[in-house]
Structures are given as structure tokens and as C-alpha cells.
Amino acid sequence: MKLQMELYLKSYTEYINKTADELRNTNMPKLTEALFSLYEDTGNRIKYEKVYFARRKFLNVFAMNSILYHRKEDIEKLEEIIRDICNEECWALPAHVDRKNNKNWKITIELFASETAQALTEISVLLNTKLNDEIKKLIDENVTRRLLKPFYDSKPPYDNWEFCEMNWCAVCAGCIGSISIIRFKDNTELLERCLSRINEALTYYIKGFTKDGVCAEGLDYWTYGMSYYVMYARDLKAYTNGNVDLLDSNKMKNIMTFQQKCYFNDGTSISFSDGCLQSRFRMGLTSYLADNYDDVHFPDIKKVMQFDEDECYRWAPAYRDYAWTKEYLEKLIDENDISEPIAESSTYVFDSAQWFICNGKNSSMAAKGGNNDEPHNHNDIGNFVYVYGGIEYLVDLGAGEYCKNYFNDNRYKIFCNTTESHNVPIINNKQQLHGEKYCCTYFETDGAKSVIMKIGEAYEKGCIDDIERKINFEGDQGELYVRDTFILSDKTECIEENLVTKQTVSIKDNIITLTENDAKCKIIIDDPKVQVEVLVKEHFNHAGIKEKITILRWTVCLEESRQLNKSSVTCTFKIIPDSLFVQ
Template identity: 45%
Template sequence: MLEEVIQGICNEVCWALPAHVNRENNDWEITIDLFASETAQSLSEIISLLNSELSKEIQNLVREQVYRRVLEPFYQSESPYADWERGTNNWCAVCAGSIGSAAIYLMNDNEDKLNTCLDRIVKALKWYMKGFPADGTCMEGLGYYTYGMTYFTGFAEQLFEYTHGKINLLAAKNCAEIAVFQQKCYFTGGITLSFSDGSSREKFRIGLTCYLASHFKEVEVPDLALAAGVLEDPCARWMGAYRDYSWTKKYMVEPLQVQAARKPFEILPDAQWAVFQSASGAVLAAKGGNNGEPHNHNDVGSFLYMKEGEMLLEDLGAGEYTKEYFGEGRYEILCNSSLGHNVPIVNNRFQKAGKQYTCDNFKGDGEGNILISYGKAYGDDSLDSLIRMIHFVPSSGVTRIEDRFWGNKNKLTATENLVTRYEPVINKNEILIRGRKASIRVQFEEYLEEIHFLPRIHTDHEGKEQRIWLIQWEVPVKDGYGGMVFYIK
């Protein structure tokens, strides 16, 4: 049965995802993308593991197709084969790691050719590592961290063994910080940080975690109930699934260091992320950054708020991946637009996309205070400055947010904008948001005459439509200055 499946894969016209193929090229069937690379790695490893149990015909077919579709096109091309070879995101790790893994399995009969290929792969993966700032944050989000690091570490182990320990990719200077990034993103109730194209319910790979924990003593393991099942990946990627078995078996020799009680304040200065957690389990995460990040959302200055394992003020994370999602219409989609984040609307405008639309000052003092200056994110000449100050109380989770606006005295307007998936209710001078288990109140220092609740539809990463509520109110502005203070309790 396995041989029939392998033969079917080898008979496919193209291994690349249709969206990644340029049909105008005469040789479009031979395109090395994420999926073609993953397929080459999977088949190469499977025939190597089951060498004595698979027919020679099937083994030869796999070698022929992996060489024809992936190894030879890559080896014979000038560097870079494509943008991903010098990319600083998950594409580089997945494609280069997969090709390197397949090469070690199938090119071992030509040592010179193999070593030339591996040298090029190692150079490519140095680009991937450059994508992590010194604090180890994956700017693409937690899910892409797991994706890229699975292929990076899978190849790293093979390379270490092939070179008898001479090349150790995990010796990179910031690899220890990268290894502990995962544990900073998991919270009570299984909720996770969903910045960029992330998810608030991300599962972790137990194999990858065991491997990293065996190499870096600082690595802690989230609640094992949050580990992905072996068949949970909808794309059925072999590299991660097999290492959930092999690495857990190999490296879980001693009891894993289960994630301890979190520090109340976690500042990631290079990424400009701050994560606060109270003794009662309330969590606030805020970010600065810029609007030209990998898998970017226009979300400079935004925050999210969780309580008792529920996200009550949202970061929606990834939407459904469509042509428009990665095209010119990306920022017309709610979850990618600043309208879909907890940031103000200024002069009836949203934030703009591009690295120049940025936070120009981000400070966290380790005592629950954050200052974010992000007026540049709007690209509006009539806005001189926008500063958000956040104070989080570690004992209770009560949060004070103050926004200050400076700009043209004749043009400046500002509207606060909060996002939730639960229908809000006005209760005197506060907004009540009730989740399934928890609830919060948004309170104001001054009485607001008018608050708008605007229903919207968000299409999530699985293509399911969800009702989202935007909570909006006008900020008092006079002579080019406006200010607003509200509390989350």
C-alpha cells in the first residue's frame, strides 16, 4: 500500500503548490517551492528508513524523481535559485533544510557533489538565522517558528552526524534565545500569542521541543496537553510528524522541564514585544515594530488582552490564505488591516503598509509600564505624534491605557478602536465583554456620550466565517491635541 502511495506521488505532474508556479515558463512542472522540497525530503527519508522493505523499483523511482524535480535543478542553478535561498523567513529553512536532508540521503555516492551542495545549503540557512533578532523572536509568529525550526533542526541533526560533529548549526550565536522563544508564547488555558499570521490556539511539536530541550537547558515544555497530535498537521508534513516519534523517543531520557510559573513581565526589546501576566492569569501583550515585517499585519502599537484562557480583546491572527491575501488587496482584509487591531483610527485613516511606517520609540521598564510612540505608522503629515502608555498591575491584571495625539489643529481627529469576538454591552459608563468563562470591563475616566459597536465578518485561517465586533468612540480633540484614558478590569 505504501508503495502505491509513493508511486502516485512520483506520477504527479508537479510537486509545487499551484500558487507558487509560473505557468508561463516552459518548465513550470519543475518548481522548487515549500511543497516540492518537503516532498523530496519525505520520500528520500522514507526509502532510506525502509530500505530493506521497499522494492528496488520504488526506491529507484524515488531517487529518479527527487533528482529530476529538486536536487539537480537546485544543484545546477546559479545561487540564488529563488528568493528563498537568501530569505530570512520560514521558506529558507523549509526549502534549504529539505533539500539538504534529501541530499544527504541520496547523494552519498558522490561525496564531492554532496559537499558542494551542503556548503550552499549551510550558506542559505545563515540567511534564515539572520531573520531572528538578538532576542530570538520569530516575527512571523509562533506557527511559522515551529514550521521553520522543524526543518532547520531536522537538517542540522543530519548534518552534524554526517560531518561527525564538525558542523553544528545550533552553535549560532543567538540559537539559545531562538530555542526559548516558544515558551514565551504559551499561557494559561492553552492560549497563544497570535501576532502576525499566528493563531491563538497554536499547538507545539513535542519532537522539536524535546530536541531543543536536549541542547539548551533553558528550554521549558508547555503543557503537554497542548502538543500537536501526530496527524494534526493538515498538510501531513513528514519531517515534523516523524520527529515527534523519533526525537521524543531519543531525547526524552530524563523528565522534561515543564514550563514553570511565568515571569510577570517579559520584554523582547529587538522585536519590540512586551508580554505581561498577572497572578490571576490575566495576560496583556503589546507590540511596536513596523508594518513591513514578515507575514505583516498593520498592527504597530496594538495589544491583546486575555483572561482565564480566553482572548477578550483580540489579535485575530491569520486569515484564510487566498490570492488576495498575498496580493494587492492584503490590507483590505480585516485581520491584516489596522482596523482589525486594537489601535486608533486617525483622521479617518488606518495605518499604512511598509517598513517606514513604524514605531519610533518603545520602552518597557520591567514593572508593568510600556511606552509606544507610533505616529509614523499612519503616514499622515497632519499627525505629529501618537504615544500609547500602558500600565499593567501584576497582582490583578488591571490595565490602564492612555493615548495621546498631537497634530494639525484644524485637521486632527481620532477614534479609538477595540476588537472582540464577543458582543459587547454598555453598562453605564463602561463596556462589558463576556466570554464563555471570563469577562472584562472597559471603563473610562470621563463619561462618553456615544460608543459604536460595529459587527464585521472575519474569515479565519481555515476559511470559517466568524462574527467580530469593533468597539469605537471619538477621542476629544482641541487645538491639535487629544487624549484618552481607559481601563481594562
């Protein structure tokens, strides 16, 4: 592992140097009013953001190369880039400003305005005398005007993010806090007042995690928020000579180990909410946590984030992928000091979040209860995923393309946020409803391989009395058994099972075969007379790329239960590797 980390660091710096050579004689793309207004006119975020983040790539590349090599041509290019960024009309993204109702919209403190201010401030300190005094003054003036003055002149909360229980709070407050430590270090009274406000804000961020450390927004948002929270926590600890340590609590220990539990053995990641199937971990952040806390383990290094894989080109975590990793390696005495990846067979139960994760030898599964008003919510109570041989046969799509409708009242008209894009039943042709009261009312596991969830409350009141879903996972063999018991009401007219896959589908009677290249698994439904319907849906993934998604849906027969005056009906199905199938 140590050798792999050393090779990672070598490759990381070589790639940045190579990219600097490619970009040195290239002009940054320009931000225009036409691009800015595109979001307001059409809801499209991607076109403006593509240019915005390309500009931040220039900043990162030449700042890193200047820090690494101190070459005159890199520093001159960096100064040119800084001037251009300081001339931007607005550091915030169009999706985060309100030009119609806010006359001061150009000075909006949000995620990327905060990140830009932190990046410029830190770069100025790290390069110090290497930068022209005029450039350092320009940075100070812009950071003060765009960030520090409007924030500290306001009464709390500056905006919703200051007291919100999600990543926005960590990023914005963390950036402002770290900048304040740099800028106000010689004015103790002022700095103490500033840090008091920042520390108060960040208590809300930590409240957003469950007691057992789950980030309901998804793994990628854990990475995002924690990158900035830990950055500030480390700066604060250093400023207070170790007297204030925001990472020193039992809850924080649970939060810090959350990342490693979200990776299946094959390297795919849990994609609940606005997560991602192929999440990448930040080497710098993980190195710092592992250096300070014995229970933190590295995921498989194959899943480490490379420089270009953060499409937003966030300076703080990108720089720390170099600096904190280098620092960690310099402290190591031998290979045995590194916290290796977790054992292949493992089970994690998060009772507060109602998550259940199981890893077998060559297979994995995860299931969730929760409620339908979680951060970055999807209407997905009772959802589960199934992975075998590195292929996610039953899938959670995770985050879709972010557009205007994704974050307004039309959110649940977008396919990936709806119930039918998850592995949960449809009742009376209706999906689950949005709101905290639409939830899992019972969640119990054996701590090893099975979970029982009651999910009937997630649906329209009266359409079903309850649904008990029992999932049993035989990890050594890769077999997953699902038993759904539906407690009928007078209004229950139609029950449909609903499964989601990206694989090629073939059906024979009650047996569904899912195929990817030469790999196969089978879904066997207990009802031999069942008729499975195949629906193909369009999904725009987080990168805005259109994908074809297959839904497998079948109707649960109610006729026999009605005739026998039974109050319930059961549907059972199992998912097994093709190698275990016996006709």
C-alpha cells in the same frame, strides 16, 4: 511530565495504527486539472490543497505504520501511495507556480515539493530493504528530476526563497540539504559543494530573526521553519562528527527559547502577524531542543500538536514527533531531568522586535511596536492583547484565509491585515500605512509591567504629530490600563479609539461589558460622555471559516483641546475582570 510524554507517545502511535486500519481499503483522493486551475481562476487555495494534503496524510500514516510494525499490508499500501505521488504532475501547489510565464512550471521547487522529496527520501532509507527496489528507484529518479538536478544546476539564487529571511528558506534549503547528505554521502567532494550552498542559504533564514530571537512571522512559522532547520542542523552535525553545529550561537539560543515565551499561562498563544490564538507545539522538535539546551522549556502539554492537527501532514516533523520524543524519553533518568513549563508570573522584553509580554496569576497581556513591513505583515503598530481566565477579551485575529489576494497588492483590503482589526487608533478616518517607514519610533519598558510606545509615524504624514501609548499591567489583579496621548497637528480632524473582540458586548454609558458564557470583563473609558459605536465585521479565519468580529470604536473629544489651544489630547481606559468592578 515524563508520564504525560509517555502517554502522548502511546496515544500518537495508537492513533496512527487506528487511522491506517480505516484508510487501508480506501483510495487516495485525486488531484485534477479543474482543482488546480481553481486558484488561477478564482484565487481559492483551499479546495486543491485539501485534496493535496489528504494524499500526504495517506503517505504519513502508512509510512509511519510500516516503520512501527513492518506489516506486509501496510508496506504494500505504502508502495501504492508512493507510485501515485510519483505520478503527480506537479509536487508544488498552484499558488506557488506560474503556468502562464514558466514553461517548466511542473518542476517548481517550493515548500511542498521540497517536503515531498524529503519525505520520500527519508522513508526509503528508514524502510530500506522492506521496500521494493522498483519503488526505491522510482523515488530516487523523481527526487533527482524534480528537486536535486534543477536546484544544483541553477545559479544562486534558484528562486527568491534561497536568499529570503523567512520560513521558505529553512524548509526548502533544509529539505535539500538533508536529502543531499543521504544521497551524496559517498561522494565527499560533491557533497561538500552542495552543503556549502545550503549553509550559505540558511544564514539568510537566521538573519530573519531579531537579535533577541523573535520570529516576526508568528509562532506557527517559527515552528514550521525551525522544524526543517533543526532537522538539517542535526543531520549536518552528525555528518561532520559534531564539527559543524548550526545551533551553537548566542542568537540561536534566543531563537530556541522563543517558543516557550509565546504561550500565555492559560495556554493561549500570541497571535501577532500571521500567528494563531491556539498554536500547537511539536513534541519532537521541543524534545530535541530541550535535550540539547538547558534553557528550553516545554509549553503546557495540553497544547502539544496531535497527528491530525497539522492539516498539511508534513512528514519530517510528524516522524520526529515520534522518533525524537522516543529518543528523549529513553535518555531520561528521572522526572527531574525534564524542563518543566515556565513560572506563572513572567515578563519578556524583546527590544529588537519591540514586543512586550506579561503573565500574571490568571491574566496576561502582550503588546508590540515594530514596523509595517514585517514578514507576514499586518498594519498593527501599537497593538496589544488582553487575556483573563483563559479568554482573550481583546484579540489579535492572527492569520486569515490564504487566497490569491492575501499575498498581492490587495493584502491590506483583507480585514484581518488592516489596522481596524487590531487594538490601535484610527486617525482622520484613515488606518495605518504599509511600509517599513511606518513604524514605532520609541519603545521602552520597565521590564516588569509597563511599556511606552510612540506610534504616530505609522500613519499618513501630517495627520498627527505623534501618539504616545502607555500600557500598564497589574498581573496579580488582571487590570490593564491604557493611556494614549495624541500630539495634534493642524491636519488632525478626528481621532478614534478602536478595540477588537469576539465576545458578546453590552454598553452602558462609558462602561463596556464583554461576556463569554458566565465570564465577564469590563472596559471603562475615562470620558463619562463617550458614545461607543459597535461594528460587526466578517472575518475568514485561516481555515476559511467565516467569523463575526466586533469592533468597539469611540471618538476622542478634540473640542476642549482646540478651545484651550492645547497641542495634545489624552484618552485613558482600563480593562478589569468583572469581579473587581465597583460601580
